[in-house]
Amino acid sequence: MTPTTGLARFIRARLHRRIFMWFGASIIATGASVWIVLSLAMPGIEDWRRDWDRFRHFVGRSYAEVWDDPAARDALARRTSAELGVDVVLRDPDGRVLSRFGAGGCAQPRLTAPVERGGQVVGRIDVCSEAESPRGGWLALLGLGVAFATLWGFSGVIARRLARPLGHVVRVARDIGQGRLSSRVRLGPHRVGEFAVLADAIDEMACRIERQLRDQRELLAAVSHEIRTPLGHIRILLETARDAAEAGQPASPKALDELEQEVLEIDDLVGELLASSRLSFAALDVRPLEALDVAVRALERAGLPLDLLESDADSVPFEGDATLLGRALANLLENARRHAGGATRLVVSEHADDVRFSVLDEGPGLAPGDEDRVFDPFYRGERRAGASAGSLGLGLSLVRRIAEAHGGRAWAEARPRGGACVSFVVARRSQAREPAPLAGA
Numbered sequence: 001m002t003p004t005t006g007l008a009r010f011i012r013a014r015l016h017r018r019i020f021m022w023f024g025a026s027i028i029a030t031g032a033s034v035w036i037v038l039s040l041a042m043p044g045i046e047d048w049r050r051d052w053d054r055f056r057h058f059v060g061r062s063y064a065e066v067w068d069d070p071a072a073r074d075a076l077a078r079r080t081s082a083e084l085g086v087d088v089v090l091r092d093p094d095g096r097v098l099s100r101f102g103a104g105g106c107a108q109p110r111l112t113a114p115v116e117r118g119g120q121v122v123g124r125i126d127v128c129s130e131a132e133s134p135r136g137g138w139l140a141l142l143g144l145g146v147a148f149a150t151l152w153g154f155s156g157v158i159a160r161r162l163a164r165p166l167g168h169v170v171r172v173a174r175d176i177g178q179g180r181l182s183s184r185v186r187l188g189p190h191r192v193g194e195f196a197v198l199a200d201a202i203d204e205m206a207c208r209i210e211r212q213l214r215d216q217r218e219l220l221a222a223v224s225h226e227i228r229t230p231l232g233h234i235r236i237l238l239e240t241a242r243d244a245a246e247a248g249q250p251a252s253p254k255a256l257d258e259l260e261q262e263v264l265e266i267d268d269l270v271g272e273l274l275a276s277s278r279l280s281f282a283a284l285d286v287r288p289l290e291a292l293d294v295a296v297r298a299l300e301r302a303g304l305p306l307d308l309l310e311s312d313a314d315s316v317p318f319e320g321d322a323t324l325l326g327r328a329l330a331n332l333l334e335n336a337r338r339h340a341g342g343a344t345r346l347v348v349s350e351h352a353d354d355v356r357f358s359v360l361d362e363g364p365g366l367a368p369g370d371e372d373r374v375f376d377p378f379y380r381g382e383r384r385a386g387a388s389a390g391s392l393g394l395g396l397s398l399v400r401r402i403a404e405a406h407g408g409r410a411w412a413e414a415r416p417r418g419g420a421c422v423s424f425v426v427a428r429r430s431q432a433r434e435p436a437p438l439a440g441a
Helices: 003-013 015-041 045-064 070-084 136-177 193-246 253-280 291-302 322-340 395-405
Strands: 086-091 097-101 111-117 120-129 287-290 309-311 317-320 343-350 354-361 409-414 420-427
Touching: 015 136, 045 070, 045 111, 045 120, 070 086, 070 097, 136 193, 193 253, 253 322, 253 395, 287 291, 287 322, 291 309, 291 322, 291 343, 291 354, 317 322, 317 420, 322 343, 322 354, 322 395, 322 420, 395 409, 395 420
Parallel strands: 309 343
Antiparallel strands: 086 097, 086 120, 111 120, 287 317, 343 354, 354 420, 409 420
């Protein structure tokens, strides 16, 4: 593995590493920019060297005037040492010490100025500070290095705090993908801001998937249980018809009617199962519809007279899924037939923003508290205990889910003079949204 490839893999590996590297790059770029600005603001290095040479020549000329007079030379050196607080060492052209002033030894002079006279070097002056200090340039570089290290260290902590919650989310998403739907995002103190919103969305998604799978299992179990009864009855009817045919007797019309009824029961079960599946996957086919036409088709399929239909308008246009809305009306009519002796009226009314469908009956009505419970899946109540085969208790539950998928709602109420009225409304304009899960939670 080449160094370049290793660095690239390190940068691309984890989010906190990428954030860390980007923080570092930004810190370096900022430091370089500051250094460039300061360098442009300070005098150039050439100007500094020129000024330093002038200062050295000034010192050398000042001592050259008194160099031949030892007393005056020493007096000037002593005054320089005392007033500037530095060590001064006077040397001859060969480097031998002539005199020394100050407390230090001046092993490393900060300033060396030659003493020239007539173009010849007659001596040298070494100047040392009494307390050596780091050079300003190195001190500035050290400060920048400490600042870089501190900022980069904090960037590592920040990057880890930002990336760690995402690691939990990735783990939960992987668990959900592998079928462990009970996994949830637990961020602890990191559950704030966008992380909290993301965690709640992931947890809600997992709950909904888990609930939908559980509901689908319950639905399939209920369908498989209920469908055995009509299938068993059909098998008995077929065996009876076969025995009659072998005996040379014609098939009984009653047996044929019962066989047709069982087939219709199975068809109804399959229809409820398909409607529930379409709602679970939000597979709505929304198109312009006429509410009166939808109601007429529902009455025809239920074998009921068309004079049961009531409406104050000649035309009630709206948008929706014709198949699902037909199933909702069929369920209302079938519910009235099974538990109230049949529907007495199917009322279609229009309002500013929605269309209402209501099925009225004159049966025993609703027990106290059943107004909401009748829409729960698999709920049958006392009056439903003797329901015929194929009654899963999904009819009104599907009505509610279909209404909600069309931007509306469903409800049931007892009529003052007996009987019940079960209604649902849908939005006139397409407001189709994802339906509620089967459990209605």
